[in-house]
Amino acid sequence: RHAAxxxxxxxxxxxxxxxxxxxxxxxxxxxxxxAADGRSHPTASCRAFCHSLGAAVIVGAPDDPAxxxxxxxxxxxxxxxxxxxxxxxxxxxxxxxxxxWLQHARTRPQRxxxxxxxxxxxxxxxxxxxxxxIPPATGWRMSARVAGHPHVRFDTNAYSVPPxxxxxxxxLIADLDRVRVLYRGHTVAQHDRGWT
Numbered sequence: 001r002h003a004a005x006x007x008x009x010x011x012x013x014x015x016x017x018x019x020x021x022x023x024x025x026x027x028x029x030x031x032x033x034x035a036a037d038g039r040s041h042p043t044a045s046c047r048a049f050c051h052s053l054g055a056a057v058i059v060g061a062p063d064d065p066a067x068x069x070x071x072x073x074x075x076x077x078x079x080x081x082x083x084x085x086x087x088x089x090x091x092x093x094x095x096x097x098x099x100x101w102l103q104h105a106r107t108r109p110q111r112x113x114x115x116x117x118x119x120x121x122x123x124x125x126x127x128x129x130x131x132x133x134i135p136p137a138t139g140w141r142m143s144a145r146v147a148g149h150p151h152v153r154f155d156t157n158a159y160s161v162p163p164x165x166x167x168x169x170x171x172l173i174a175d176l177d178r179v180r181v182l183y184r185g186h187t188v189a190q191h192d193r194g195w196t
Contacts, residue, residue, distance in 0.1 A: 003031040003045035008138035008176050010049070015135075019128035024050065024057045027068045033059040052136035054129050081105075091195045092177075139175035146170055152181055157194040 006029075014020055028034045033042035040059040042050065050057045060067025082101050088094040106118055144152045146165045151158040154172055159179050161170070171182040174193060181189040 001031050004140045006031045007049045011138045019125045020053045020055050021128055025067055027060050027071055028062055035059050035061040049136050141173050144170055144172045159191045161189045
């Protein structure tokens with residue numbers, strides 16, 4: 001639960017939505033911020049991300065049902081409706097199955113007189129901000145040194161690098177899907193990101 005991954009996830013969802021909510025609401029966690037004295041205290045990473053979008057962030061108190069209830073209700077809905085009877089081969093498989101399930105869920109019949117979810121979503125989008133012309137910086141960017149066994153370690157996994165780079169300083173760039181290793185600005189290794 002690092003800011004680099006959480007904010008990359010936020011950006012992926014916002015771009016899929018096609019607009020920026022004016023206010024983002026999140027329960028307290030180390031990567032995003034905390035609430036104290038009735039005020040939100042977002043982390044520097046979260047503030048910079050929201051500033052680049054022109055959005056505000058509200059971090060709820062640990063016992064605030066208005067924020068923790070949002071995530072708890074969504075998690076409970078997924079546990080009851082989506083997860084039972086499913087198996088996942090990878091995080092990408094999980095995302096693919098969830099995406100298809102959500103598309104189907106949006107077309108289910110609604111109670112009489114209720115607007116379809118897509119119509120409500122269209123109205124919400126019209127009230128949101130446009131996507132920024134320059135995407136916010138998300139993901140990981142760090143220096144590393146190639147180990148004696150030619151690999152670099154990142155987030156509990158080892159990623160191979162050509163033996164010619166053993167002992168050399170490199171730059172590691174990672175997002176939710178890929179890990180790239182650069183030497184003097186040139187990509188020398190690239191891998192699917194491991195989540196195990």
